[in-house]
Amino acid sequence: MTDAGELRRRTHELLAAHPPATTDRLDFLRARFDAGLAWVHYPEGLGGLGAPRSLQAVVDEELAAAGAPDNDPRRIGIGLGMAAPTVLRYGTDEQKARFLRPLWTGEEVWCQLFSEPGAGSDLAALGTRAVRDGDSWVIDGQKVWTSSAHLARWAILIARTDPDAPKHAGITYFICDMTDPGVEVRPLRQITGEAEFNEVFLTGVRIPDSHRLGEVGDGWRVAQTTLMNERVSIGGMRLPREGGMIGPVAKTWRERPELRSQDLHQRLLKLWVEAEVSRLTAERLRQQLNAGQPGYEGSGMKLAFARLNQEISGLEVELRGEEGLLYDDWTMRRPELVDFTGRDAGYRYLRSKGNSIEGGTSEVLLNIVAERVLGLPAEPRTDKDVPWKDLAR
Numbered sequence: 412m413t414d415a416g417e418l419r420r421r422t423h424e425l426l427a428a429h430p431p432a433t434t435d436r437l438d439f440l441r442a443r444f445d446a447g448l449a450w451v452h453y454p455e456g457l458g459g460l461g462a463p464r465s466l467q468a469v470v471d472e473e474l475a476a477a478g479a480p481d482n483d484p485r486r487i488g489i490g491l492g493m494a495a496p497t498v499l500r501y502g503t504d505e506q507k508a509r510f511l512r513p514l515w516t517g518e519e520v521w522c523q524l525f526s527e528p529g530a531g532s533d534l535a536a537l538g539t540r541a542v543r544d545g546d547s548w549v550i551d552g553q554k555v556w557t558s559s560a561h562l563a564r565w566a567i568l569i570a571r572t573d574p575d576a577p578k579h580a581g582i583t584y585f586i587c588d589m590t591d592p593g594v595e596v597r598p599l600r601q602i603t604g605e606a607e608f609n610e611v612f613l614t615g616v617r618i619p620d621s622h623r624l625g626e627v628g629d630g631w632r633v634a635q636t637t638l639m640n641e642r643v644s645i646g647g648m649r650l651p652r653e654g655g656m657i658g659p660v661a662k663t664w665r666e667r668p669e670l671r672s673q674d675l676h677q678r679l680l681k682l683w684v685e686a687e688v689s690r691l692t693a694e695r696l697r698q699q700l701n702a703g704q705p706g707y708e709g710s711g712m713k714l715a716f717a718r719l720n721q722e723i724s725g726l727e728v729e730l731r732g733e734e735g736l737l738y739d740d741w742t743m744r745r746p747e748l749v750d751f752t753g754r755d756a757g758y759r760y761l762r763s764k765g766n767s768i769e770g771g772t773s774e775v776l777l778n779i780v781a782e783r784v785l786g787l788p789a790e791p792r793t794d795k796d797v798p799w800k801d802l803a804r
Contacts (some may be wrong), residue, residue, distance in 0.1 A: 503621075
């Protein structure tokens with residue numbers, strides 16, 4: 412299935428059998444998945460047709476022109492960008508059949524239980540324990556900075572199963588049921604006033620071994636698939652020209668000539684060019700994905716995403732002067748998604764501060780780029796072969 416014409420024909424058949432104007436939204440999305448038009452590069456029976464990833468645009472264009480509903484990808488980004496590729500690569504046939512369809516349609520929201528209070532940048536130092544009990548694992552620990560935990564049905568979780576092994580070697584990867592009575596989700600109010608993030612406490616949570624992804628003790632390798640896809644999904648998203656953060660500030664510049672100055676003009680030109688370079692580089696990265704799994708280039712894109720967002724939002728606040736210091740709403744809310752362009756300049760400025768932390772801190776990503784992309788010598792690591800239980804904490 413590599414022909415664009417054939418994909419158009421199948422898309423037209425879907426539209427004829429399920430007219431968007433008269434078909435329930437969820438029914439249409441389920442039918443689209445079953446027709447292999449959800450993500451065409453996935454295998455047949457799992458929402459795809461084994462076609463090149465680049466041909467997804469053919470399907471998307473036809474469906475958009477017909478007014479077909481989408482699956483609200485911003486709301487389910489963790490499932491689409493992180494959980495799905497990990498399940499596809501390491502999941503059993505039963506796991507793929509159970510999880511991928513409701514994940515793609517948005518019926519089941521996912522979150523990511525990775526970071527901990529003592530294991531953020533050094534994620535492999537995590538201390539959440541998973542102890543085998545027959546055909547199940549009993550999980551105890553705490554996770555933090557968990558986006559969408561208050562909405563999620565499932566979570567991708569890494570936990571320590573062997574404290575006697577070095578920190579990278581004693582980790583196992585699980586799928587956690589967020590409705591388990593041992594899961595407690597507490598909101599974390601941010602500088603924006605919202606509680607988009609959460610902390611999650613796990614007390615005696617039982618996960619069946621059938622919900623384990625990969626081999627016992629191989630969770631760090633499985634997690635690398637998640638993390639690389641996460642960085643691509645954050646830094647490599649598809650945007651039109653002047654999409655993202657550069658759009659609002661460029662619009663303000665054109666519509667408010669009284670705010671302009673020569674210095675701001677030069678700074679805006681520089682950031683506009685950098686944003687366009689980043690957008691085109693992200694397009695090239697997505698083309699490289701056609702050949703297989705994402706590489707470490709996604710780390711560089713995520714680095715650029717964080718720096719540009721912070722610099723652009725800072726320029727926007729400065730351009731607006733006193734107006735830029737205003738803030739629309741400090742109400743404590745638990746939103747379903749992050750909306751950078753739908754709020755005011757103050758929100759963009761405050762929320763972008765998290766971009767250099769979430770999805771891997773900029774400091775960690777600089778190390779990854781230096782070592783894995785540029786081939787520079789690795790930093791000395793004295794704890795690499797030390798059992799986790801003997802590490803200073």
